[in-house]
Structures are given as C-alpha cells and as structure tokens.
Amino acid sequence: MSAAVVALLLGGAGVAIAASPAQAAETTFKVKCVPPAGGGSPVEGETTAKVTAPATAKVGDEVDVVWETVKPASNNTDLMDIPKDSVQPTGWIALGSGMGELKVVGDKVNPPIPKKAPMQMSAMKGKLKLTKAGKITLTPGKYDVAVTFSFGTFVTKCAPTGDVGVGATIDVSPGSSGGTTNGGATNGGATNGGATNGGTNNGGTNNGGATGGSGGQTDFPGKPVDVKFDCGETVPGGITTPVTVSARKNGGNFDLTVKTAKDAMKAPVPLPKGALKPSMQIKLGGGDSGIVNVTGPANAEAIAQGAGVSLSDMTGTYKPGKTGKVTLSPADMSIDVTMVAGSAPLTVPCKATSTGVSLELDTTAQPGGSGSPATTTTTGSATSGNLAETGAEDEGGIKALALVAGTVILLGGAVFTFTPWRRLRGTR
Incomplete structure (x- = not known):
C-alpha cells in the first residue's frame, strides 16, 4: 500500500x-x-x-x-x-x-x-x-x-x-x-x-548527514536514504526501503541504531513470535573503512494474518580506528525466518545494490578500533541450515511457510516476496 x-x-x-x-x-x-x-x-x-x-x-x-x-x-x-x-x-x-x-x-x-x-x-x-x-x-x-x-x-x-x-x-x-x-x-x-x-527520522527534511564530535553533542540523527536490495530468486524484484543510521556517543565509541520502514508490510499468513530477525552491515567511508554489523531482535509478539509487520530496529557499536570525518552507509542485509520455535532459521540474504550516506561523524581513533572485516552477502536461493532435517515434527511450520510463497508484502516502497520452497516439497 x-x-x-x-x-x-x-x-x-x-x-x-x-x-x-x-x-x-x-x-x-x-x-x-x-x-x-x-x-x-x-x-x-x-x-x-x-x-x-x-x-x-x-x-x-x-x-x-x-x-x-x-x-x-x-x-x-x-x-x-x-x-x-x-x-x-x-x-x-x-x-x-x-x-x-x-x-x-x-x-x-x-x-x-x-x-x-x-x-x-x-x-x-x-x-x-x-x-x-x-x-x-x-x-x-x-x-x-x-x-x-x-x-x-x-x-x-x-x-x-x-x-x-x-x-x-x-x-x-x-x-x-x-x-x-x-x-x-x-x-x-x-x-x-x-x-x-514509526520512530525513523524521515526523508528529505534533514539534509546532509549529522556531524558528531563537537560541542558536547551526544546524539547524532542520520538522514534516511533509499536502499535497493537484491535478494536473488528469493525476493523477485528485490527490496527498496528507506534506511536511517543514527548514533549516540559512548566514550570514544558510537552506539548505532538502524531503522527501516515501519508498519508498511502486511503479514500474508499468521507469523509466530520470533519469526523474523533482521541484521545489516553498515559500511564505513571517508576517514575509516570496514563495516559494522548491526542486528535486531525477532518480533516479540505473534502477528496476525493481514496485520502490519515491521523489521525491528538494529543496533551495534562502532569503535573508530581513525581520526577524522567518517561516513556511514547502509549495506547488505539478511532476514532470518523461523516459523517453528527451535528449528533452524531460513536466511534470506539481500545485497545492497544502491545506497547512500546516512550519517557523517567526527571521530577520534580508539585502541583496537575499527569496523568488522567486510563479509560477502550472496544472492540466490535462501539457505536454511538443517531445515531439510527437521523431520515430521516441523511439518506444520513448513506448510505454513510454504503458504507464503508468491505472496506479495509491501516493505517501504518495495515488494517483499518469500519465494519458492521447491526443495521443501519432498519433506512436505
């Protein structure tokens, strides 16, 4: 919608x-x-x-x-x-x-x-x-x-x-x-x-990234940037959604909070508590390099069919490795989908194909800083760990998850589709 x-x-x-x-x-x-x-x-x-x-x-x-x-x-x-x-x-x-x-x-x-x-x-x-x-x-x-x-x-x-x-x-x-x-x-x-x-600072009105490190300021709100994610065959057409990276100074480090669009997708089937858990990489630029990993909790409550769904806010800590102006841009994202508690999640990997700078910070190098080593997010079919070995006790969850196949969910301004579970047909 x-x-x-x-x-x-x-x-x-x-x-x-x-x-x-x-x-x-x-x-x-x-x-x-x-x-x-x-x-x-x-x-x-x-x-x-x-x-x-x-x-x-x-x-x-x-x-x-x-x-x-x-x-x-x-x-x-x-x-x-x-x-x-x-x-x-x-x-x-x-x-x-x-x-x-x-x-x-x-x-x-x-x-x-x-x-x-x-x-x-x-x-x-x-x-x-x-x-x-x-x-x-x-x-x-x-x-x-x-x-x-x-x-x-x-x-x-x-x-x-x-x-x-x-x-x-x-x-x-x-x-x-x-x-x-x-x-x-x-x-x-x-x-x-x-x-x-929904708590995300929204587009266009905050022009230019916030700058940190001066005048005793501790909170640095970022600006929203539209990010396009390529999720391979798992999500035909990919996902495009505004993402905002904000920071709070904590000593010489910065606690990051990353937000996506809120309540902009509808549940195609009932989603149990803990069904969706997001994570994202934040790319460092300017005076520093590497990535910072941020993760969010799974949904704390079950979500009824047709109800609004949000990805939770993702958090992490940036420990600067260099002194200077550093830019922070949203990068690759993944969503772990767990339809049955205790079963292995099915991970939907999404590679950021277009993004932008959401925040700029003035940093002072800290011992042992910088971002985590960059990792590669691959696109294509979703991976599921030991999902194929879950056995008959998970059959209800597999069936419920299979019902989502081909269902269109709006996430921000994008179409989010959980897709084909062809390889699960035999276990069903």
Whole structure:
C-alpha cells in the first residue's frame, strides 16, 4: 500500500494564512517533484509562492520570513484520502548578496484532503539574521513535502526546473553588526518538526548527514536514504526501503541504531513470535573503512494474518580506528525466518545494490578500533541450515511457510516476496 501512498505526494501545497509583514510578493514557477522509491514517476507542475518579509531592516536584526504556497503544483490523487494534520512542508529560500539560503519549516497542520482535492499545507516560516547592508533578495527554491500516515511517513522532493522570480527584497541599512551569520543552514532554530516513520527520522527534511564530535553533542540523527536490495530468486524484484543510521556517543565509541520502514508490510499468513530477525552491515567511508554489523531482535509478539509487520530496529557499536570525518552507509542485509520455535532459521540474504550516506561523524581513533572485516552477502536461493532435517515434527511450520510463497508484502516502497520452497516439497 505504501508504494501507492507515496504517489499521493506530488509536491502540492495549499493556501495558508500568515501574519502580514511589511511586504509580500508572489512568484510562479515550474517544479519537478520526485516521490520516494517505489512511489511512481516524477511529476512536473506549476506552483505559485508568496514570500513575506520586512521591506526594510538594519544590520544585526533578526527578521521573520514566511513562504506561503498560493497555488499547489498538483491535486491529491484518487488513491487515498490524506488525514488531518499529517502534511508538513520544508523549503529553502535562496538569499542574495552571497548570504546562502534560509531553511523554512511549516507546522504539521492541514484539514483532511479528499481524493482529487487540492493539496493544502501550512505556511513555512524561518528567522533570518541580517549580517550585511544592501538589498537582500529572497527567492523560493526547492521544497520537501512529508505526509504521515498510520503506517509511516513519506517524503516527496520538489525542485524548480527553470528560472524563479524574486519573492521579496529586504533593504538592509547599516546598523549594529555582529551576531551569527546566516550561512545558509538553519536560521532561528527552525527545525523539521519531527516527522517520523514509526520512530525513523524521515526523508528529505534533514539534509546532509549529522556531524558528531563537537560541542558536547551526544546524539547524532542520520538522514534516511533509499536502499535497493537484491535478494536473488528469493525476493523477485528485490527490496527498496528507506534506511536511517543514527548514533549516540559512548566514550570514544558510537552506539548505532538502524531503522527501516515501519508498519508498511502486511503479514500474508499468521507469523509466530520470533519469526523474523533482521541484521545489516553498515559500511564505513571517508576517514575509516570496514563495516559494522548491526542486528535486531525477532518480533516479540505473534502477528496476525493481514496485520502490519515491521523489521525491528538494529543496533551495534562502532569503535573508530581513525581520526577524522567518517561516513556511514547502509549495506547488505539478511532476514532470518523461523516459523517453528527451535528449528533452524531460513536466511534470506539481500545485497545492497544502491545506497547512500546516512550519517557523517567526527571521530577520534580508539585502541583496537575499527569496523568488522567486510563479509560477502550472496544472492540466490535462501539457505536454511538443517531445515531439510527437521523431520515430521516441523511439518506444520513448513506448510505454513510454504503458504507464503508468491505472496506479495509491501516493505517501504518495495515488494517483499518469500519465494519458492521447491526443495521443501519432498519433506512436505
């Protein structure tokens, strides 16, 4: 269902009400919106943005800037209604005079949006610290739209495809200088507002990896990256799902937590407690090399047929072997499937064929650090250890597992299929 849901996020926007500053100007421009992997083809449309900001100010002032979308780039599709208070926009406004860009964020406030109805989202707001005199132009640019459903959050990224007119201009006069520079990162503490995917920080709103090792910071949230896994014949078409790598500093080491899409797949048959246990490799890059193994517990409760299924969060520890900036990227994954307690699991190996950097850390080398030696994940038929020797007492489990063959399960934006157990037919 999630693959259909992300097709809803076509980069629309709606009319929102904002306070009236000294000036407001509208500009209309074309955009191309790209849904998450599995969400369909990119969509091109035209949107009208109104940017409000003071007409005049002086150096040292911190001013409010608002981006309000007057005309959406598209309507909601005819696939699904969008719930109330589930749409959150984040935009970036280009600043003139070499001041970089300003990040503006909207509240997660919207009325219910029926199928085919115009998209609606709140005005995006931010604070701009003025550090130089002159005329500062504000031009709307790329923006992200995150929509949260009960089974996860999905983000569509939109960017202009041509020239964009200036939305507003601030005439900045000399004044008391100093203070922090805008620098094009976060302004006035504007934050994403916590759009989450069952606890997973979701796509596009956190741009660039978090950087660790400075200012006493201990928690380093990563950004979600779409990872495509090739699972051979076991999963035709493979798996594509957002994966987020986050870290918590623990002395000189980092405790890692890896999350995939939540509640985005349905159980085709009843799954017993302990049926699914995930593990993954996290590849180190930049100043360090190797991999870090992370594993997650099996599902703690039985899962009814048709109920939502999640892979558990996976954890592990990264002990740096080098000092410098180190990148962390999701790599190969495997899922152990156990339908009968005490029997050997059937392992589904999945090789990451495309991935990206989810997190960047500043590290200090530790004695005996770095990641584990890289291992090879092979694709093809799933392996089952001694499954062929489980005998008649496991027959019920084998039959139940065989029922899953050919059944399509959505995992993130991907199709997850437990497939053919041809070699089990004799034991059945």
